[in-house]
Amino acid sequence: MADTSPPTPEPPAAATAQIGVDSWVSEEDQRREGRKWLGRTWERLPPAGKLALLTPAIAVPFLPLSEANIYNYGLFILIYALLALGLNVVVGFAGLLDLGYVAFFGFGAYIYAFLSGTHHEKGHVYTHHWAAQWSILTAVVMCAVIGLFLGSSSRRLLGDYLAIVTLFFGQAFVVFTNSADPYGITNGSNGLGNIDPLRFFAFGASFTVSSTRGYYWFLFGCVIVVLIVLHLLSESRTGRAWKASREDPLAAEMMGMPVNRLKIMAFSFGAAIAGLAGSVFAAAQTGAFPQNFGTQVLILIYAVVILGGTGSLTGMLAGATAIIVSFQVLDSTSPPNNARTLFYLSLVVGVVVIFKKSRAQMAVAVASTVALGFALHAIVHEVWPRGTSGQVTSGGYLTGAIKHWVLLPTNPNRLAVYGYLALIVLVITIVQLKGWWRVAVVPPTIVLTAFVWENLLIQQPAVTRYVLFGVLLIALMATRPQGLFGTAKVEIA
Amino acid sequence: MSSTPRQALGNLAGLGVLLAIWVFYAVYFSPTQGWTFFLQLTVDGIILGSIYALIALGYSMVYGILKLLNFAHGDVAMIGAFIGFGVLTLLGGPLSPAIPVVALVACMFVVAMLGSGFLGLAIERFAYRPLRDAPRIAPLISALGVAFFLENSVLLLFGANYRNYDGYDLISYNGIHLGGSAGVFVSYLGVMVITGALLLMVGLVALVRWTRFGKAMRAVSFDREAAAMMGIDPDRVIATTFFVGSALGGAAGVMFGLVYSQIYYLVGFLAGLKGFTAAVVGGIGSIPGAMLGGLLVGLVESWAKGYLNGNVADLVVFGILIGVMLIRPQGLLGTPALQKV
Secondary structure (H helix, E strand, O other): OOOOOOOOOOOOOOOOOOOOOHHHHHOHHHHHHHOOHHHHHHHHOOHHHHHHHHHHHHHHHHOOOOHHHHHHHHHHHHHHHHHHHHHHHHHHHOOOOOOOHHHHHHHHHHHHHHHEEEEEEOOEEEEEEOOHHHHHHHHHHHHHHHHHHHHHHHHOOOHHHHHHHHHHHHHHHHHHHHHHOOOOOOOHHHOEEOOOOEEEEEOOEEEEEOOHHHHHHHHHHHHHHHHHHHHHHHHOHHHHHHHHHHHOHHHHHHOOOOHHHHHHHHHHHHHHHHHHHHHHHHHHOOEEOHHHHOHHHHHHHHHHHHHHOOOOHHHHHHHHHHHHHHHHHOOOOOOHHHHHHHHHHHHHHHHHHHOOOOHHHHHHHHHHHHHHHHHHHHHHHHHOHHHHOOOOOOOHHHHHHHHHHOOOOOOOHHHHHHHHHHHHHHHHHHHHOOHHHHHHHHHHHHHHHHHHHHHOHHHOHHHHHHHHHHHHHHHHHHHOOOOOOOOOOOOOO | OOOOHHHHHHHHHHHHHHHHHHHHHHHHHOOOOOHHHHHHHHHHHHHHHHHHHHHHHHHHHHHHHHOOOOOOHHHHHHHHHHHHHHHHHHOOOOOOOOOOHHHHHHHHHHHHHHHHHHHHHHHHHHHHHHHOOOOOHHHHHHHHHHHHHHHHHHHHHHOOOOEEOOHHHHOOOOEEEEOOOOOEEEEHHHHHHHHHHHHHHHHHHHHHHHOHHHHHHHHHHHOHHHHHHOOOOHHHHHHHHHHHHHHHHHHHHHHHHHHHOEEOOOHHHHHHHHHHHHHHHHOOOOHHHHHHHHHHHHHHHHHHHHHOOHHHHHHHHHHHHHHHHHHOOOOOOOOOOOOOO
């Protein structure tokens, strides 16, 4: 988690076109001074201090939550943090794009599920009730071995080709577990259900983790251990060699590093961590089902890693928290008003970010947004009464404001579809415009966004979140590819 | 863009031997009906393969010029299929078309191709152009984001249910029976798909080989900086390439809808993966390679469906891809990538 603490040759700073030239290097000290004191203090903390500060920050907020919320938020954040930490080894440290990573998560879950339950499939009966420590260990070791095999394909393949082979590996896993397994070990699309909780026993004593809180604390311990291991690893000979081979494999090879072996090791290490996450995940949801390991999960893990910043361990925790909280809030089972609050908050944040440089522009934009909403509502109410006579979907404390500001037609389906398409065009326009032109386009865009949100998106939050993650990946790549905590790449041409 | 004739000839000869062994095995040792069954699968495979070849061309062109894997290409094809469906619905549906069927089909293709082409332009402008000089990993992740955005937007707007494309009612249930009524059946629809794909491919080859744009495209894909110094605007050439590639993808989407007669929001993902397989098997960056690869993938999928079963077919196709990538990453007609230092 402290990959920024020793002065690295490439200082963490926003990438500009001038990056890497002499003047840029000489200004580095000023830039470091100019950073806010919070960031400076954080950089100077020793790793143990960071861990001591972070641990309660992750753990405490979940203590007063109900069981269901601990499961939905705490447990998922930790599982995705673990997955992101593993993927970070492959993508962040070693710089290999592994699009089949989610398959290792699946392998871990299926191996654990297979070894801890009785399953009747296609005429076979498989009964195993292994002690949890052995089934988790088996899952981790087997994932590491499979990772070794998949990683060995990186001997011959570079960059994109590796990404494709791993993507197909992930797809093959989904197809296999869903339908193509001849012995019924995976039980097809029904998955393996009804498996044992984490039951450790050794030397006659046994210890069972079965409550949600228990899983939460167990995973918490796993994350801390993995964090410490990865921190030590990233500062070790191997970690430095990974980073060197990421930056320039050829130069690393010339310096005598076994680049191929390093790549395979990274794959195997990441796979082992995913296997650990998978086995605990299977135990916590008492089953392993093929739909848990599809492309959507892969995108989610990548969103965590990219948002957090590839290569940064702290970033993985922050990214997992941000992504999973917004993911679970935008779930169809979560109260819709949470999603609504999150949505309007992010609109406000968006406006602040767009007009960071000019207070006057911001004031004008906000005022005209509010005015435009009410004016449009009044006009439509006179001209076309049906356009404002719809109902607010479970509005809560915002009902009044929405009712008078957003247009709510009685049967909005088709209008909302057109609104969505128009919104894409408007957002694209905003990106293109600058200065006061932008101020002119922002208010209608926000009003339209609110219209589309209230009439279309809030009815299907579970789809909306994936749309938003897609946009997030594109926007992050275009604006801040190093994520929240990552270090900007210095590209010296 | 392609390997030396001798190498290519050698690869093709090897492929021919493998195919001959397979045909012999399929016809003489397989428990099913022998020649007719085999030929029927082959015909279906060729129809499928021409669709994959069109998708593969889009991948291959973009890769050739930008060295970028456009993961979103399959979803562009899916959008094309949906645009075609929209045109079909607007003009009265397959059972009571408002204009002659030929004109209707032509309309579907033209509108879908234009729509996907412009979508491709927008994707290039917003997802890829800002990343022109970024590390290699960035545009790949951006491409994943685009694919995800497109799929889920369609899910959001049109729902998860299948849309009935109904190509058979539109064109005809009939077809040609080769070798008597028990013989091989080729539907008119299939004939149309194969001819359409062939025409588009011929058009593309002509475009690349004989026009100024084609020359510029080859120059940019060979060396972007040098081309820029010769007065070619690389951004414009790249954008046009995206337009052409995406338009071919849109046409493939409409054909896909016509052949399978139903579409839904995930249709692009698998079709895109297979199109990509085709591009890789043929040698990515090579246009004839993409056509050959598409044909092969279509044939293999069709045979695997017939002789094994539908679930395994995808695994077989993926397995072939991984095998080709490991043994011969440059594909059948590609040149091995030289690493210059």
